[in-house]
Amino acid sequence: MSPEEILIKQTTSEVYxxxxxxxxxxxxIIFGFIESELKLLIIKRVMDPCKGLWSLMGGFVKPEESLDxxxxxxxxxxxxxxxxxxxxxxxxxxxxxxxxxxxxxTSYYSLIKIQDIDSDHEMISNxxxxxxxxxxxxxxxxxxxVAKALETLRDEAHRKPxxxxxxxxxxTLPQLQxxxxxxxxxxxxxxxxxKSILKMNLLDQLDEKDKVNSKKGAYLYRFNEEKYNELIxxxxxxxxxx
Amino acid sequence: MSPEEILIKQTTSEVYxxxxxxxxxxxxIIFGFIESELKLLIIKRVMDPCKGLWSLMGGFVKPEESLDxxxxxxxxxxxxxxxxxxxxxxxxxxxxxxxxxxxxxTSYYSLIKIQDIDSDHEMISNxxxxxxxxxxxxxxxxxxxVAKALETLRDEAHRKPxxxxxxxxxxTLPQLQxxxxxxxxxxxxxxxxxKSILKMNLLDQLDEKDKVNSKKGAYLYRFNEEKYNELIxxxxxxxxxx
DNA sequence: CCAAAAGTGTTCGCCGTACACCCATGA
DNA sequence: TCATGGGTGTACGGCGAACACTTTTGG
Numbered sequence: 001m002s003p004e005e006i007l008i009k010q011t012t013s014e015v016y017x018x019x020x021x022x023x024x025x026x027x028x029i030i031f032g033f034i035e036s037e038l039k040l041l042i043i044k045r046v047m048d049p050c051k052g053l054w055s056l057m058g059g060f061v062k063p064e065e066s067l068d069x070x071x072x073x074x075x076x077x078x079x080x081x082x083x084x085x086x087x088x089x090x091x092x093x094x095x096x097x098x099x100x101x102x103x104x105x106t107s108y109y110s111l112i113k114i115q116d117i118d119s120d121h122e123m124i125s126n127x128x129x130x131x132x133x134x135x136x137x138x139x140x141x142x143x144x145x146v147a148k149a150l151e152t153l154r155d156e157a158h159r160k161p162x163x164x165x166x167x168x169x170x171x172t173l174p175q176l177q178x179x180x181x182x183x184x185x186x187x188x189x190x191x192x193x194x195k196s197i198l199k200m201n202l203l204d205q206l207d208e209k210d211k212v213n214s215k216k217g218a219y220l221y222r223f224n225e226e227k228y229n230e231l232i233x234x235x236x237x238x239x240x241x242x
Numbered sequence: 243m244s245p246e247e248i249l250i251k252q253t254t255s256e257v258y259x260x261x262x263x264x265x266x267x268x269x270x271i272i273f274g275f276i277e278s279e280l281k282l283l284i285i286k287r288v289m290d291p292c293k294g295l296w297s298l299m300g301g302f303v304k305p306e307e308s309l310d311x312x313x314x315x316x317x318x319x320x321x322x323x324x325x326x327x328x329x330x331x332x333x334x335x336x337x338x339x340x341x342x343x344x345x346x347x348t349s350y351y352s353l354i355k356i357q358d359i360d361s362d363h364e365m366i367s368n369x370x371x372x373x374x375x376x377x378x379x380x381x382x383x384x385x386x387x388v389a390k391a392l393e394t395l396r397d398e399a400h401r402k403p404x405x406x407x408x409x410x411x412x413x414t415l416p417q418l419q420x421x422x423x424x425x426x427x428x429x430x431x432x433x434x435x436x437k438s439i440l441k442m443n444l445l446d447q448l449d450e451k452d453k454v455n456s457k458k459g460a461y462l463y464r465f466n467e468e469k470y471n472e473l474i475x476x477x478x479x480x481x482x483x484x
Numbered sequence: 485c486c487a488a489a490a491g492t493g494t495t496c497g498c499c500g501t502a503c504a505c506c507c508a509t510g511a
Numbered sequence: 512t513c514a515t516g517g518g519t520g521t522a523c524g525g526c527g528a529a530c531a532c533t534t535t536t537g538g
Binding site for chain 3: 174213217
């Protein structure tokens with residue numbers, strides 16, 4: 001630190017010190033897709049207040065980490081996964097939102113491939129995937145956080161290729177359609193759906209078929225991220241009409 | 243507070259007390275529209291660090307107020323205006339974003355009718371409206387905050403009727419078009435623009451004309467919020483093709 | 485051979501886009 | 512009367528929406 005910076009630091013910690021600091025936390029809204037349903041990962045809270053009640057996975061921000069780092073750490077602690085799709089959503093700052101103390105909490109939402117989770121991972125045993133359509137009561141304002149996350153997911157999934165974050169690298173078109181139907185809670189026409197997806201030229205059809213759901217089998221596809229980035233550079237916009 | 247709540251409070255302040263609190267702030271990105279230009283209200287910072295440099299209007303969150311309340315208070319202190327359009331945008335939590343201390347700051351953006359400002363208001367004399375196309379360097383990460391706010395404004399202005407927040411209650415269609423052209427930094431076809439706006443049936447044409455900009459005069463219109471709410475209830479979506 | 489899921493084309497109407505001329509009026 | 516900004520209509524192409532039958536194959 002340069003002498004000037006030290007000077008500033010001293011001057012200003014005095015100035016800033018008349019203000020009250022607040023506990024600062026992060027809560028993670030974790031979506032997964034399995035059995036044709038959109039699910040949310042929640043845990044039984046292990047500390048008071050509200051110990052034993054359902055809660056989002058959260059934690060306090062440490063002095064040496066940024067908000068984003070805190071969110072990633074918390075997600076990693078729960079799932080053992082790194083470098084996931086993760087976006088900051090909203091910061092909740094009502095004075096009494098947490099009965100234990102004044103805590104200002106920032107929510108993040110992430111989309112994960114359930115298949116990637118190491119089920120031996122420590123904390124995951126306290127956790128549970130719930131269908132979003134039948135969530136239990138969560139502590140504090142966590143239900144509101146989830147509602148906002150869902151709203152955002154619905155706002156984004158048809159304008160950005162984020163749905164693929166919820167599927168394995170190889171997937172079938174019926175699977176992809178089921179995902180969108182789960183997100184938007186409505187049925188889509190098979191032909192129109194395939195047309196609008198394939199028209200974008202972002203999926204590479206593989207030679208393999210997935211015969212889990214039918215005798216005929218459905219072709220596997222892979223999302224081509226290079227093509228996507230190239231198209232974006234040319235002013236293209238991802239779009240699935242909803 | 244009930245006995246149980248006190249008990250919880252005691253138990254949990256112990257639990258929570260092992261975590262470090264952080265200074266928590268709010269910064270306001272304030273847009274206005276005047277002289278056919280989109281402008282941003284910024285101030286000369288009055289405290290160290292970076293005293294005298296250009297900055298967004300901001301302040302620390304007080305123990306007894308929510309984040310939203312803090313943002314509204316700060317906007318009120320600067321402009322003397324209440325109940326403005328104001329949305330939370332993003333929370334900035336990099337460890338060293340503020341050289342004075344670790345401060346986690348939440349940005350809010352608001353749209354105001356410049357005409358409403360009481361120019362005698364105390365703090366406004368330190369402030370200045372800058373065209374967004376030629377902003378100076380701002381302190382900390384404030385330029386990034388503005389960039390994100392602009393992105394959000396552009397994302398929302400053609401899908402929600404928020405543009406009207408920047409205009410006086412009575413406005414002409416050429417004015418409205420100039421606003422959209424300022425937001426999106428591109429020209430639109432007069433006929434198509436009028437068609438897409440009027441088709442929605444949200445504007446009431448008045449009998450008055452505004453002759454400020456032409457000899458012929460342009461009809462004044464008023465945004466009809468009741469009609470809008472009614473249409474929304476019926477599943478309507480505001481839309482101006484961009 | 486049959487049940488169950490995968491895959492495939494066409495038609496229609498609307499909306500987004502491009503485009504050029506007349507109108508009203510104060511100076 | 513003329514310069515200036517305000518106001519108006521039409522034609523075309525593409526996209527979203529609706530819609531039904533054939534194909535494959537394991538059991």
